[in-house]
Amino acid sequence: MKNVRSSALLTPAAAALSALATLACCLPFGIGAAFGALGLSVVFARFQIWFLILSIVLLLLGLIQVLRKGPSCRRRSRTEITLLSIAAVAVIAVVFFPQWVAGLLAGHLP
Amino acid sequence: MTRRKWLIFGVVAGVFLALFWTVAARHQTPAGQPPLADLTHQSLSQLRQEFNAAPDSERVLLLLSPTCPVCIKGSSVLNAVLKSHPGTKIRVFAIWEPILPTDWGRPASTILGNLSDERVLQWWDKRHLVAHLLRESAGGRDPGCCMSNGTLWDVIAVYPPGARWTETLPAPQFFAGPVVRGAPQWDAKVTGNDSRADSSRP
Numbered sequence: 001m002k003n004v005r006s007s008a009l010l011t012p013a014a015a016a017l018s019a020l021a022t023l024a025c026c027l028p029f030g031i032g033a034a035f036g037a038l039g040l041s042v043v044f045a046r047f048q049i050w051f052l053i054l055s056i057v058l059l060l061l062g063l064i065q066v067l068r069k070g071p072s073c074r075r076r077s078r079t080e081i082t083l084l085s086i087a088a089v090a091v092i093a094v095v096f097f098p099q100w101v102a103g104l105l106a107g108h109l110p
Numbered sequence: 111m112t113r114r115k116w117l118i119f120g121v122v123a124g125v126f127l128a129l130f131w132t133v134a135a136r137h138q139t140p141a142g143q144p145p146l147a148d149l150t151h152q153s154l155s156q157l158r159q160e161f162n163a164a165p166d167s168e169r170v171l172l173l174l175s176p177t178c179p180v181c182i183k184g185s186s187v188l189n190a191v192l193k194s195h196p197g198t199k200i201r202v203f204a205i206w207e208p209i210l211p212t213d214w215g216r217p218a219s220t221i222l223g224n225l226s227d228e229r230v231l232q233w234w235d236k237r238h239l240v241a242h243l244l245r246e247s248a249g250g251r252d253p254g255c256c257m258s259n260g261t262l263w264d265v266i267a268v269y270p271p272g273a274r275w276t277e278t279l280p281a282p283q284f285f286a287g288p289v290v291r292g293a294p295q296w297d298a299k300v301t302g303n304d305s306r307a308d309s310s311r312p
Binding site: 049097100102109 | 126129130133134176177178179180182183186210211212213214215217218220221224290
């Protein structure tokens, strides 16, 4: 973890969260309500498409960060690659298998 | 690219296609239900015929988005309500419509399977035809939620026996949203009113 750049960790994490936020439009009726976050539905509903675009952009940014060679001969961090892979799976799942992801989320609603 | 990398790429692409075929590309309704039908201006009359073909039943109209987790939960809740009233004369018309940006395709088998009761008919309404008809027939009644760019979604509308869809959809007797909240409310009414139950029910 010593050589891991924080931006290289944050970017894929943000990409995954942003992708999931696309489907979180109406979660305040379920999960969000438990946290008293009813107003969130309006925010999520208004920016759904932007969350999706943002997640793809962040994923590409993360990919560039990992692939780009720095000034030194530093090896690519396994943590960075693992996080980016997880983010890629999350974004691809939301884009190509949204119904499956929504089904999973629905199964965890109270 | 080396041969090894091409092989890895090929395997990943193959797995992706297989997953896509299995998870997203099948649109089979549960056993006992007719196949998922697309709603168009032409086929709307077919829906109307189905609606009017069960005048002695209570008819339930659902508007749902296939990638909204709360809608999917609502469909499961409604299915549980139906299962708890097996002998009751009810016909459910589940209308799936694209609302979220992720609603780019017809509902997949896994989503359709949430409404497994045989009294359910499922449709894909890409043009929001039923949502607009329901909004007009509701006469300004607001379910208190569930409107996206002027299109109703995640709502439940219930029509009593005898209601008939003529030129316009009749005004619903019960109208609520989201379905996950409305279905239990309607269930309370079902439990409190046994007049619709057929003679096979104890």
